Amino acid sequence: MRFRLRVLPAILILLGLNAKTLRSQETLPHLEKRGEATQLIVDGQPFIMLSGELxxxxxxSLAYMEPSWPKLAAMSLNTVVTPISWELVEPTEGHYDFALIDGLLAQARQHHQRVVFLWLASWKNGESSYPPVWVKREAHRFPRAMRNGNPINTLSTLSPATLDADARAFTAVMQHLKEVDSKDHTVIMMQVENEVGILGDTRDHSAAANQAFNSTVPAELITYLKTHKDTLDPELRDLWVANGQKTSGTWAQVFGNTSRADEIFMAWNYARYVQTVAAKGKAAYPLPMYVNAWLAGENSTPGDYPSGGPQPRVIDIWKAAGSAIDIYAPDLYQPNFTWWSNRYHRPDNPLFIPETVGGAAGAANVFYAIGEHGALGFSPFAIDDFDEANKDLANSYSVLTPLLPIILEQQPKANVHGFLLDQTHPSVEFPINGYIAHVSLDQIFGYHSEKGFGLIAATGPDEFIGAGKGFRVSFTSRSSNPRVGIASIDEGKFESGKWIPGRRLNGDENDQGNYWRFDPRQIRTEKATVYQFE
Incomplete structure (x- = not known):
């Protein structure tokens, strides 16, 4: 009996510790499907990253960063996206230095910022400038990809030694983050490598790569193609079908002896490598992880952009190679922001924009990405320039910040929509909370909208919040009757989650009750109520 009495408190303590550990794991940043949306959950609550990449x-350099943090916070950022590099983490093999990571975490916490770390390791922008010098020197141990018989400044994906070294270092980073950040959750996501792929050629032509290319396509890839045939990216499915929908053969036999087969081959090999690095890191500390893509330009061919990176047409190849990567994300500098967003936002891939333009374009695009695609975050590059162009972005972020709770609440119900309007696409319509919203460019007081942007979210049965500029809205019923009128429009703002109304807008400001209008001269936040009548 005495033994039992002595042991019981110890058991209870252990159970308490285990429960605490489980609660900590449950509240780790993670992705969660909620209704129609996939959301990033931070500290148990959905979170949207209004971010920027340095x-x-x-x-x-911590000293270099010190004056930047208050400026970033003043731009209404809630998250900073920033590199950490293999060369600084492991300057000599097997010896890790986390002082820089710890310093960045301390600075971010001081200024109430979340962090997304970019693991710049084997590849960055298709080349290998970030590995430690001990990796760069030992080319026989860590071989390079080959072009025209010569090694290039790109580590080969087919080197087990390189994969092992990269994965060990990344795992050490993730283990350290678990030790120093598992309570604070300052780091909410990790990017693994950066814009991977072969530049200047369609594929690696090293001896190992040639042998693999002329070997049989792995059975697990063929199985994935067969199992997911109906949901494959149309470009990939059409290519496979056009080549006979073969279920065995070499890469050229299955996908055709073209640059497309080379790209698919490289996508498989980069994906196997990156998925392995991510999986080992997640085993230490399972934060959400993503890879980013340098997008193909119009009429470009593999090698003009990094061949093998997660372009939309090869995302399925990456998925067949593993499941450790949660998000395939576009570095979206190309024109036609809406087209690329639609290509990357798939039922099995939430949209995250880790790199893009800032300025006036970014200030508009963020409304569309978050409103229409439920983007997990939006992150213009070179955010630390602090130039005049970023004032537009900062203004958009300041308008969106108090709206985030409403947006996050309505996303699972599909009651949020965003839009980008111009002379080529001057109008859009969508269902929202039992109505059809008709949105178009507007002209008011002599100011004609060449462009407009914004988002609308439902906040009640007949109530909507809108933000943006340069557009007007009317509503119709989803059935032929009854008709819909505008009951009231108020401009205003949120303070501590409470709506503070300003002017009641009527007359010219709502076209005599016919439209909910947003002035093209500046971003406004407005609330509208509607009514139905026969």
Whole structure:
């Protein structure tokens, strides 16, 4: 009996610790499907990253970063996206230095910022400038990809030694983050490598790569193609079908002897490598992880952009190679923001924009990405320039910040929509909370809208919040009757979650009750109520 009495408190303590550990794991940042939306959950609550990515080298110095943090916070950012590099983490093999990571975390916490770390390791922008010098020197141990019989500044994906070294270092980073950040959750996501792929050629032509290319396509890839045939990206499915929908053969036999087969081959090999690095890191500390893509330009061919990176047409190849990567994300500098957003936002892939333009374009695009695609975050590059162009972005972020709770609440119900309007696409319509919203460019007081942007969210049975500029809205019923009128429009703002109305807008400001209008001269937040009548 005495033994039992002595042991019981110890058991209870252990149970308490285990429960605490389980609660900590449950509240780790993670992705969660909620209704119609996939949301990033941070500290148990959905979270949208209004973020920006720093210049490549800014965060390599704590002293350099020190004056930047208050400026970033003043731009209404809630998250900073910044590199950490293999060369600084493991300057000599097997010896890790986490002082820079710890310093960045301390600075971010001081200024109430979340962080997304970019693991710049084997590849960055298709080349290998970020591995430690001990990796760069030992080319026989860590071989390079080959072009025209010569090694290039790109590590080969087919080297087990390189994969093992990269994965060990990344795992050490994730283990350290678990030790120093599992309570604070300052780091909410990790990018693994950066814009991977072969530049200047369609594929690696090393001896190992040639042998693999002329070997049989792995059975697990063929199985994935067969199992997911109906949901494959149309470009990939059409290519496979056009080549006979073969279920065995070499890469050229299954996908055709073209640059497309080379790209698919490289996508498989980069994906196997990156998925392995991510999986080992997640085993230490399971944060959400993503890879980013340098997008193909119009009429470009593999090698003009990094061949093998997660372009939309090869995302399924990446998925067949593993499941450790949660998000395939576009670095979206190309024109036609809406087209690319639609290509990356799939039922099995939430949209995240880790790099893009800022300025006036970014200030508009963020409304569309978050409103229409439920983007997990939006992150213009070179956010630490603090130039005049970023004032537009900062203004959009300041308008969106108090709206985030409403947006996050309505996303699972599909009651949020965003839009980008111009002379080519001057109008859009969508269902929202039992109505059809008709949105178009507007002209008011002599100011003609060449462009307009914004988002609308439902906040009640007949009530809507809108934000943006340069557009007008009317509503119709989803059935032929009854008709819909505008009951009231108020401009205003949120303070501590409470709506503070300003002017009641009527007359010219709502076209005599016919339209909910947003002035093209500046971003406004407005609330509208509607009514139905026969």
């Amino acid at each position: 210049h490549n080298s800014s965060s390599s």
